[in-house]
Amino acid sequence: MSATLLLEQLINGLQLGTMLFLMASGLTLVFGVMGLINLAHGSFFMVGAYLTAAVTSASGSFLLGVSAGLLGAAAVGAVVELVVIRRLYHRPHLDQVLATFALILIFSEGTRWLFGSSPLWLNTPPWLSGFVTLPGDARYPLYRLVIIGVGISVAVGLYLLISRTRLGMRVRAGESDREMIGALGIDISRLYTAVFALGAGLAGLAGAMVGALQSVQVGMGEPVLILAFVVIVIGGIGSIKGALFGALLVGVVDTLGRVFLPLFFRGFLPPSEATDVGAALASMLIYILMAVILAFKPKGLFAVND
Amino acid sequence: MTDQTPSGTLPGDLPARPPRRLGRRGTVQLVMLALLLVLPVAADLLGHPYYVTLASRLTLIAMAAVGLNLALGYGGMVSFGHAAYFGLGGYVAGIGAYHAFDATAFMGMLPGSDNLLVLWPLAMLACGLLALLIGAVSLRTSGVYFIMITLAFAQMVYYFANSWPTYGGQDGLPIYIRNQLPGLDTQDPLTFFLICFAGLVLAMALTSRLMGSRFGAALTMARLNDTRLATAGINPYPVRLVSFVISAMITGLAGALYADLNGFVSPSMLSWHMSGELMVIVILGGVGRLYGPLAGAVLYISMETLLGGLTEYWQLFLGLTLLGVVLFARHGVMGWLAGREPHG
Amino acid sequence: MAEAVLALEGLHKRFGALAATDDVSLTLRSGEIHALIGPNGAGKSTLIAQIAGSLRPDAGRILLGGEEITGLSVAARARRGLGRSFQVSSLAEPLPAIRNVMIGVQAQAGHSFRFWKPAERDPRLIEPALAALARMGLAHRAWTPVAELSHGERRALEVACALAMKPRALLLDEPMAGLGPEGSARLTELLESLRLEVPILLIEHDMQAVFRLAERISVLVAGRVIAHGDGDTIRRDPQVRDAYLGE
Numbered sequence: 001m002s003a004t005l006l007l008e009q010l011i012n013g014l015q016l017g018t019m020l021f022l023m024a025s026g027l028t029l030v031f032g033v034m035g036l037i038n039l040a041h042g043s044f045f046m047v048g049a050y051l052t053a054a055v056t057s058a059s060g061s062f063l064l065g066v067s068a069g070l071l072g073a074a075a076v077g078a079v080v081e082l083v084v085i086r087r088l089y090h091r092p093h094l095d096q097v098l099a100t101f102a103l104i105l106i107f108s109e110g111t112r113w114l115f116g117s118s119p120l121w122l123n124t125p126p127w128l129s130g131f132v133t134l135p136g137d138a139r140y141p142l143y144r145l146v147i148i149g150v151g152i153s154v155a156v157g158l159y160l161l162i163s164r165t166r167l168g169m170r171v172r173a174g175e176s177d178r179e180m181i182g183a184l185g186i187d188i189s190r191l192y193t194a195v196f197a198l199g200a201g202l203a204g205l206a207g208a209m210v211g212a213l214q215s216v217q218v219g220m221g222e223p224v225l226i227l228a229f230v231v232i233v234i235g236g237i238g239s240i241k242g243a244l245f246g247a248l249l250v251g252v253v254d255t256l257g258r259v260f261l262p263l264f265f266r267g268f269l270p271p272s273e274a275t276d277v278g279a280a281l282a283s284m285l286i287y288i289l290m291a292v293i294l295a296f297k298p299k300g301l302f303a304v305n306d
Numbered sequence: 307m308t309d310q311t312p313s314g315t316l317p318g319d320l321p322a323r324p325p326r327r328l329g330r331r332g333t334v335q336l337v338m339l340a341l342l343l344v345l346p347v348a349a350d351l352l353g354h355p356y357y358v359t360l361a362s363r364l365t366l367i368a369m370a371a372v373g374l375n376l377a378l379g380y381g382g383m384v385s386f387g388h389a390a391y392f393g394l395g396g397y398v399a400g401i402g403a404y405h406a407f408d409a410t411a412f413m414g415m416l417p418g419s420d421n422l423l424v425l426w427p428l429a430m431l432a433c434g435l436l437a438l439l440i441g442a443v444s445l446r447t448s449g450v451y452f453i454m455i456t457l458a459f460a461q462m463v464y465y466f467a468n469s470w471p472t473y474g475g476q477d478g479l480p481i482y483i484r485n486q487l488p489g490l491d492t493q494d495p496l497t498f499f500l501i502c503f504a505g506l507v508l509a510m511a512l513t514s515r516l517m518g519s520r521f522g523a524a525l526t527m528a529r530l531n532d533t534r535l536a537t538a539g540i541n542p543y544p545v546r547l548v549s550f551v552i553s554a555m556i557t558g559l560a561g562a563l564y565a566d567l568n569g570f571v572s573p574s575m576l577s578w579h580m581s582g583e584l585m586v587i588v589i590l591g592g593v594g595r596l597y598g599p600l601a602g603a604v605l606y607i608s609m610e611t612l613l614g615g616l617t618e619y620w621q622l623f624l625g626l627t628l629l630g631v632v633l634f635a636r637h638g639v640m641g642w643l644a645g646r647e648p649h650g
Numbered sequence: 651m652a653e654a655v656l657a658l659e660g661l662h663k664r665f666g667a668l669a670a671t672d673d674v675s676l677t678l679r680s681g682e683i684h685a686l687i688g689p690n691g692a693g694k695s696t697l698i699a700q701i702a703g704s705l706r707p708d709a710g711r712i713l714l715g716g717e718e719i720t721g722l723s724v725a726a727r728a729r730r731g732l733g734r735s736f737q738v739s740s741l742a743e744p745l746p747a748i749r750n751v752m753i754g755v756q757a758q759a760g761h762s763f764r765f766w767k768p769a770e771r772d773p774r775l776i777e778p779a780l781a782a783l784a785r786m787g788l789a790h791r792a793w794t795p796v797a798e799l800s801h802g803e804r805r806a807l808e809v810a811c812a813l814a815m816k817p818r819a820l821l822l823d824e825p826m827a828g829l830g831p832e833g834s835a836r837l838t839e840l841l842e843s844l845r846l847e848v849p850i851l852l853i854e855h856d857m858q859a860v861f862r863l864a865e866r867i868s869v870l871v872a873g874r875v876i877a878h879g880d881g882d883t884i885r886r887d888p889q890v891r892d893a894y895l896g897e
């Protein structure tokens with residue numbers, strides 16, 4: 001286990017973490033402000049990736065593609081909010097779960113119908129495909145560092161938005177007292193649409209960027225969605241700070257676990273068994289972490305009083 | 307085994323109940339059961355074993371949903387991880403058959419078995435224990451946290467099954483010869499269907515009896531107003547935990563039968579899609595209704611078979627139907643066919 | 651001197667810098683109605699929550715029938731005989747009134763892990779429930795869903811639910827809340843008739859009811875008991891007049 005490997009995997013973990021933050025922040029914002037649990041969030045991730053792939057191959061510009069992915073996902077989010085989501089705010093959580101599960105089915109099958117089952121082509125653009133030299137003479141893909149950079153910018157941007165702007169003030173007010181904000185005459189339905197679209201856009205951005213790393217296919221958003229839920233449960237549903245902390249924690253623990261647990265077991269088990277046990281444990285690690293945290297803090301680490 | 311309005315008067319100056327007769331609800335229920343029994347038998351006699359197997363599949367999905375309905379519908383616990391029990395039941399059946407076939411032992415200790423009289427209690431025991439562990443932790447949370455934590459625990463089981471190569475890992479585990487019941491030919495489609503039918507009827511009868519008992523009254527109150535329950539002197543947590551465990555055992559038994567039906571068990575039985583499908587079936591049929599799971603399963607399998615024959619994108623229409631039901635027809639199929647429940 | 655059925659000894663509860671309950675000691679004797687009054691924000695709800703068991707005091711003891719119940723859960727205290735009604739009715743709305751009462755009878759009859767025998771028509775549950783309802787004048791509404799009951803009927807139902815548990819002490823949190831003069835008068839009479847059966851710790855704002863019903867009155871202001879005595883004593887106490895009029 002070399003220091004270079006550790007550093008490389010740490011950065012991988014950060015990259016996964018920042019991408020998870022993009023997903024989790026939208027989820028937690030929507031729950032914090034509107035009290036709504038949205039299973040279809042992963043579909044926005046997928047929509048962002050698909051739009052990016054389609055626009056990039058049509059226009060040849062990756063930047064154009066990513067913008068299309070972000071804005072397109074936000075637009076889709078706004079439409080979904082207007083047509084479906086706003087009927088669900090006062091419904092019990094079960095109804096919200098089922099309705100948004102229905103949306104997953106609609107989005108997945110709809111995408112499959114439009115684009116087919118084979119993955120779409122999306123590569124990192126040449127100007128982002130280089131390598132950066134890390135201490136210890138290792139080469140690390142530039143693109144992944146760019147993702148981290150984008151993630152950090154979004155975190156800072158969100159912080160500024162929430163704490164310094166009027167929209168942010170309304171969001172914070174909405175989080176602490178939903179009924180009050182309506183009584184104050186602020187157009188709450190526009191606020192809700194905006195928040196929902198913002199969350200969707202962030203998910204789309206995550207999908208757009210990750211699409212170049214992995215394949216763009218139907219259902220790509222689902223594993224990410226589950227991880228995002230674990231993140232917001234660990235961080236505290238409704239807390240952006242919690243989402244950031246949880247995302248980085250989950251990203252790093254998951255990445256390091258997958259690499260180092262098999263190595264650890266090789267210390268005292270035969271190699272093939274070590275890989276099996278290590279891999280099995282690594283895939284369960286995040287959930288074990290969540291269960292342990294919830295055992296001590298049932299509402300997450302940075303619980304927002306609801 | 308249908309709902310009938312009981313006879314006689316009650317102590318005190320209370321309205322007398324009308325004499326025993328089958329109401330609208332009872333009639334619908336009886337017709338559903340009768341059709342479920344008669345149609346596959348007819349199909350078998352006419353030489354269409356495919357439909358018998360389809361009926362078995364429907365029956366087992368309904369039975370799994372009966373289990374979930376106990377926790378979710380009657381108990382108000384939105385478990386998004388019931389696939390864990392469905393799959394675990396399946397794996398018990400599969401692993402038992404695997405070791406019996408090979409004459410090897412599970413973990414080097416437990417010998418295999420292809421005797422269903424051994425495998426079924428074992429499946430229920432395993433699922434009960436898993437539910438006890440998961441429930442003990444999860445039921446300390448509530449609301450969205452409960453939904454998420456049950457989902458997460460099911461994911462744990464899913465990933466674990468996926469990465470344990472001995473029993474197939476991602477590829478799953480075949481059951482080459484269906485497990486046996488002494489005296490019956492489980493290979494025969496109709497016989498196996500009748501076993502599944504018996505399982506469903508038993509599960510529903512158990513649910514009905516349970517919900518009519520003192521325990522059921524406590525569970526109902528736990529769902530409607532757990533503050534009232536505690537103030538009256540009953541702690542909600544053990545009541546919920548026990549219902550959760552029983553519900554998992556029913557779903558687990560359905561899973562064990564399902565694995566034998568298909569001759570195959572794989573991690574997909576543990577996936578969150580499976581959990582979602584079970585929830586969809588419960589809600590389509592009508593949450594907290596005795597025959598809801600059966601009605602929901604009929605609707606689901608019908609869409610899969612009929613629509614699925616027309617388009618491979620049938621799940622799009624399932625999604626639209628589900629959305630429609632949640633937004634506009636909240637009481638599901640049973641609400642539409644049999645009218646509102648008297649109370650609760 | 652009658653024995654104390656319920657005793658609070660030196661209860662303390664802080665929320666941050668706020669002392670919601672500040673060294674409160676109080677007894678409830680058998681055969682009496684003891685009223686607890688005080689202006690809004692005095693800490694009455696916090697005190698009730700600690701007695702009932704939904705809030706843990708920082709210090710102090712609570713005894714029921716001489717036995718300490720400070721560490722017990724809400725349900726455990728209820729089983730030991732502490733009945734409680736809520737300021738805002740807490741009932742199962744879709745169920746008939748009698749089902750709400752029956753659950754209390756069921757709890758007193760032993761554990762609820764009975765899975766087989768039907769409970770809905772069990773006379774061993776129905777008869778005591780009907781008796782409790784009759785006590786509160788609600789027998790004719792037994793099978794009506796709670797959602798269809800009037801506000802006054804719900805307040806009476808809350809008390810009936812507590813009575814069905816055969817309590818040793820009753821904790822009534824503003825039972826007159828939201829009732830007009832007729833409703834209050836009726837409920838006052840009903841509570842008067844309960845006095846000899848079960849002692850009542852009555853939290854109330856309705857002064858007419860308080861002075862009519864209570865032998866002893868304690869006045870809670872900013873978490874402390876500032877006055878204690880019978881109706882006349884309290885009426886004349888300058889501190890009490892200050893606390894109420896100064897508000």
